Amino acid sequence: MADLFDSEDLSKEAPRPLADRLRPKSLSEVIGQRQVIGQDAPLTVMLEAGSLGSVVFWGPPGVGKTTIARLLADETDLHFVQISAIFSGVPELRKVFEAAKQRRKAGKGTLLFVDEIHRFNKAQQDSFLPHMEDGTILLVGATTENPSFELNAALLSRAQVLVLERLDLADLERLAQRAEVELGKTLPLDGPARENLLEMADGDGRALLNLIEQVMAWTVSEPLTSQALGQRLMKRAAQYDKSGDAHYNLISALHKSVRGSDPDAALYWFARMLDAGEDPRYLARRITRMSVEDIGLADPQAQTICLQSWETFERLGSPEGELAIAQALVYLALAPKSNATYVAYKAARADAKKTGSLIPPKHILNAPTQLMKDQGYGSGYAYDHDAEDGFSGQDYFPETMDRPEYYAPVERGFERDLKKRLDYFSKLRSKRSS
Structure with a gap:
């Protein structure tokens, strides 16, 4: 019996698409996906150990899921069978499992590649389990959807999920x-x-x-x-076009118009992107990012308004819901601007990478055991609620690290008030330390 979708039955003289002609003959020829098949990558380690297990490839179309599955069968000398969940049902699965059993009796294993595996329902997914457990098949699934949401927990527990990425x-x-x-x-x-x-x-x-x-x-x-x-x-x-120059040019123009406090220009570029067919959800996400990156704590309400507009769009749909996103856009353009938190966050991340092995000072370490107390854990900690003004002024950075200053609020919007608080605590800290 010929396997479903077995290309071996096609005439060798038939015209072949370029994508088929260029299909890699070995894993070393596969372009991209080094995180899966590169040196010390999961599949490489499995193959070298001779212990290839069931896997699920999660990634967008055209990144090599089918190709890698075929090559895994070649590498492990397993019979390759390919089915699609779109075209297969219970009768087809029974035939595949029965053929695999017969093949196993003859001493040949089966690698079953299931494309769009997330389209199988729970009962169909469960039908794979006993055949995976007794070694009748080695399952390689492929999905463009998040396996956490689309595949049964029982199936996921028996297969390793490997993420395949878009080609750069x-x-x-x-x-x-x-x-x-x-x-x-x-x-x-x-x-x-x-x-x-x-x-x-x-x-x-x-x-x-x-x-x-x-x-x-x-x-x-x-x-x-x-x-x-x-x-x-x-x-x-x-x-x-959504990944081409026009896309990035328009989103850049929209972002900079908001940053430049120009609601008219922001609305113009917003309309241009909608007319070009841009997904309003993408715009809602990018606008929410603007509220965090360019407004921040100068107007904490901005982020809430963006999230509410996003939710309103999801409830109303297009085109009515796009007005809610436009309203958030105008609000952002007219809001006070600050990237102080964004700058502080990047600086803190940079320092964290440089000093990642430094431990906290002992006075702020918990000491649940006597041994830890003997080591000085928690010794000298000042409880801020008991201190004057509710502020002890202690140093919470690693002992060998000079105290940095990351956050520098601007004199705009709500950050003007935050700057007053920061200056107040800075004076108290200097007073306590002296």
Whole structure:
């Protein structure tokens, strides 16, 4: 019986898509995903130890989930079977399991690759468990959805989840170069147009190869510019435009308009992005980020208003809900601005990386045992509630670290009041230390 979706039955003479022709023959040929198949990565360690277990690949389309699964079967000398949860039901699963049992009796193991595994319901997912446990199959699932939400806990407990990432531009360029070698010619694009083509793929290797195949079929007298490429790939480019230059240019204009306290410009760029087909949820998220990064504690209410506008959009939907996001946008543009917390946070993170091994001073360490008390843990700690003004002025940084100053509030909005408090505590600290 032929396995479902077994490509071995296809005619060798049939035209093959570029993506199929460039499918890697070994794990070393796979582009990207070093966090999974690189040196000391999970799959590499499993293979070297000869103990490959069931896994679930979680990642976006076109990043190599199917390819890696096939190569794992080759590496472990297992029979590769591929099914899709979209097209398979209980009868198909029974046939697959029965074939795997017969194969096992003949001394051959089975690697069962299940694409879109999250589309199986609970009962269907449970049907894999006994066959995984008795070794009839080694399951390799693939999903674009969060396994924590879409897969049963019982299945997850028997499989390791490995995250596959979108290919970056360097990976896509390597893939494009392989395609040029396979096709025996270079892409008829100038430098900027080539970069735009890579960006259109949005980290999807299969999408890039489909685009390359389309571009390579054109007859052109000279390399195409970005503008010419955009005209020829107008419909395709629009689908990927959210990762292209226009997308980043518009979000940059929107962000800087808010930072520059210009509500009219902010609304203009907001409208431009909506008209271009941008997801309002993405804009709601970015606007919330602006409230944290550029307004912060100068107006603590700004973040709350952004989150409320986001929730309102989710309840109303489009287009009515977009007005709530627009209202938050205007509020942010007119709010007092401060990045003091943002700057302080980055400075603290930098120091934390430099001094990550320093322990807290002993006077603020808990001492639940006598041994710890004998070591001086908690000795000399001043309880602030008992101190004058409710402030002891003790130093809470590591003993060998000079006290830094990260947070410098601005004289705008609510941070004006916070600055007064900070100055007040600073004077008290100096008084206590002297």
